[in-house]
Amino acid sequence: MSAQARRHFVCTLDDILDGAGVAALVDGEQVALVRVGEEVFALENRDPFSGANVMARGLAGDLQGQLVVSSPVYKQHFNLRSGRCLEDEAVGLRTWPCGVLDGRVWVESVPQVAAGARGRRRLVVIGNGMAAMRTVEELLNEAPDVYDITIFGAEPRGNYNRILLSPLLAGETGRESIVLHPLQWYSERGITLHVGDSVVSIDRRQKRVISAAGIVAGYDRLLLATGSEPVRLKVKGHDLPGVFYFRNLDDVDGMQLQAADARRAVVIGGGLLGLEAASGLRKLGLDVTIVHIRDRVMDKQLDAEAAGYLRASMESRGIAFRLAARTEAITGEGRVQMVRLDDGSALAADMVVVAAGITPRTELARSCGLHCDRGILVDDTLQTYDPAIYAVGECVQHRGATYGLVAPLWEQARVCAAHLAERGVSRYRGSSPASQLKVSGIELFSAGEHGKAGAAESIRYADRAAGVYKRLWVKDNRLQAAILFGDTRNSGWYAELIENQRDVSALREALLLGEPPAAESAA
Ligand SMILES: Cc1cc2nc3c(=O)[nH]c(=O)nc-3n(C[C@H](O)[C@H](O)[C@H](O)COP(=O)(O)OP(=O)(O)OC[C@H]3O[C@@H](n4cnc5c(N)ncnc54)[C@H](O)[C@@H]3O)c2cc1C
Numbered sequence: 001m002s003a004q005a006r007r008h009f010v011c012t013l014d015d016i017l018d019g020a021g022v023a024a025l026v027d028g029e030q031v032a033l034v035r036v037g038e039e040v041f042a043l044e045n046r047d048p049f050s051g052a053n054v055m056a057r058g059l060a061g062d063l064q065g066q067l068v069v070s071s072p073v074y075k076q077h078f079n080l081r082s083g084r085c086l087e088d089e090a091v092g093l094r095t096w097p098c099g100v101l102d103g104r105v106w107v108e109s110v111p112q113v114a115a116g117a118r119g120r121r122r123l124v125v126i127g128n129g130m131a132a133m134r135t136v137e138e139l140l141n142e143a144p145d146v147y148d149i150t151i152f153g154a155e156p157r158g159n160y161n162r163i164l165l166s167p168l169l170a171g172e173t174g175r176e177s178i179v180l181h182p183l184q185w186y187s188e189r190g191i192t193l194h195v196g197d198s199v200v201s202i203d204r205r206q207k208r209v210i211s212a213a214g215i216v217a218g219y220d221r222l223l224l225a226t227g228s229e230p231v232r233l234k235v236k237g238h239d240l241p242g243v244f245y246f247r248n249l250d251d252v253d254g255m256q257l258q259a260a261d262a263r264r265a266v267v268i269g270g271g272l273l274g275l276e277a278a279s280g281l282r283k284l285g286l287d288v289t290i291v292h293i294r295d296r297v298m299d300k301q302l303d304a305e306a307a308g309y310l311r312a313s314m315e316s317r318g319i320a321f322r323l324a325a326r327t328e329a330i331t332g333e334g335r336v337q338m339v340r341l342d343d344g345s346a347l348a349a350d351m352v353v354v355a356a357g358i359t360p361r362t363e364l365a366r367s368c369g370l371h372c373d374r375g376i377l378v379d380d381t382l383q384t385y386d387p388a389i390y391a392v393g394e395c396v397q398h399r400g401a402t403y404g405l406v407a408p409l410w411e412q413a414r415v416c417a418a419h420l421a422e423r424g425v426s427r428y429r430g431s432s433p434a435s436q437l438k439v440s441g442i443e444l445f446s447a448g449e450h451g452k453a454g455a456a457e458s459i460r461y462a463d464r465a466a467g468v469y470k471r472l473w474v475k476d477n478r479l480q481a482a483i484l485f486g487d488t489r490n491s492g493w494y495a496e497l498i499e500n501q502r503d504v505s506a507l508r509e510a511l512l513l514g515e516p517p518a519a520e521s522a523a
Pocket of ligand 1: 165392
């Protein structure tokens with residue numbers, strides 16, 4: 001209690017109905033005392049929108065994880081702890097410290113300092129996925145008191161590990177183990193989270209965002225982390241029931257439900273996601289065929305030989321392939337029954353999973369005039385063309401590159417958080433992609449861009465009987481790219497050599513054997 005504040009006992013807890021309020025006069029001020037369960041909150045009784053002293057007559061309860069009271073006049077909601085209006089964050093009610101002692105409700109005579117007046121700035125985050133939350137975590141570590149944080153997430157849940165959707169589909173892990181930030185995590189840190197609510201517009205002049213549910217949130221800094229969306233098939237029948245994409249938890253729920261009654265699945269796309277989806281569905285007992293437009297699987301990450309090893313390994317698990325094949329149409333009476341290919345053949349299917357690539361979600365950024373190309377354009381500090389707006393994750397394009405893996409996003413998050421905390425000297429200079437397939441029993445690693453290695457020399461080892469294949473690309477004594485199949489023990493070391501562009505001339509002869517023991521490498 002501050003020096004001047006005095007406690008007033010105003011009524012008993014039983015005088016206030018649960019979910020309702022009473023008005024009290026505290027040192028000449030009308031205060032609304034609102035009860036939720038055994039807790040009581042004290043706020044200004046005057047509704048700022050109507051000017052009437054009516055807040056004590058509002059209904060109180062839980063709204064998307066926040067305790068709120070609604071104005072009986074125009075129905076705006078106010079957070080009971082902060083007093084902040086959910087529909088317009090520029091507006092707030094003053095709050096008073098209060099509590100219950102021996103069944104009696106007390107209120108302090110001096111209101112709390114309002115959130116906006118604490119000198120904290122407002123950070124609004126659009127997107128509640130992996131890049132957004134890594135940035136928020138880094139920011140809280142770096143500067144916990146700089147911002148009042150509000151997050152909007154289109155998905156109706158807290159943040160989870162999207163990477164683990166593949167093992168989740170295959171039944172190799174449970175829903176609980178993929179949760180990264182449960183709802184409680186946000187509330188414990190005073191973060192306002194709006195789940196299941198997309199931001200639909202950004203007003204850059206007034207520095208505020210508006211959500212689909214009509215919530216208006218003002219910002220001093222805005223972080224865009226809207227991720228990617230799956231590339232949609234543009235063929236007849238693409239929207240038939242039984243056609244799925246593989247991006248979020250709802251997609252996995254839908255696939256698992258459908259798989260329970262299905263026998264045959266067609267996966268369109270032979271990239272990393274398509275292979276993982278196929279493997280998951282196979283584990284659920286379905287006959288699975290992968291249709292891929294190119295003549296080899298994972299054509300972006302693998303050379304032809306490694307792709308051959310991978311294909312053989314997937315076939316031995318009962319997965320069939322139609323390579324160099326284009327989907328012409330999906331057909332069926334009211335639901336998926338057939339996938340027709342461009343060579344005139346058709347595959348019977350009870351479900352179809354489309355994994356034909358991703359595209360950065362830029363529509364919101366474009367609509368408010370931010371410069372976008374394939375992704376939202378950012379500089380080395382992850383700042384967009386508007387200095388108040390930053391962007392991280394799969395939605396961004398940095399130095400011409402977009403990314404579809406998490407490692408680059410972690411680097412972006414670290415740099416972006418440092419700049420949001422205004423302690424930023426670091427720069428993001430781009431990342432070198434490294435992928436690993438998550439199909440149990442298959443060891444596969446690919447790093448660097450072998451397709452762009454140009455005049456690089458390549459060193460190769462292949463043992464078909466043992467199912468081991470390794471190939472490295474070296475240029476000017478620097479490792480450019482690596483593919484490992486069947487034995488990925490040295491993947492971390494190769495990734496590091498590629499990332500740091502270390503001179504490997506001394507290691508060259510034994511480079512394929514992997515990292516030398518510490519004594520030797522030091523010599
Ligand atoms: C099945 C699967 C397996 C994967 N496996 C791997 C792997 O093994 N290794 C690897 O490195 N990467 C993997 N990835 C990729 C990795 O998951 C992504 O790189 C990462 O999740 C991208 O993070 P992000 O925050 O940019 O986007 P997301 O995680 O997609 O988050 C963006 C969020 O923003 C929300 N959003 C969008 N627009 C709005 C809006 N207007 N208002 C509010 N919210 C909005 C979206 O709903 C979404 O929840 C995999 C991806 C999938 C789908």
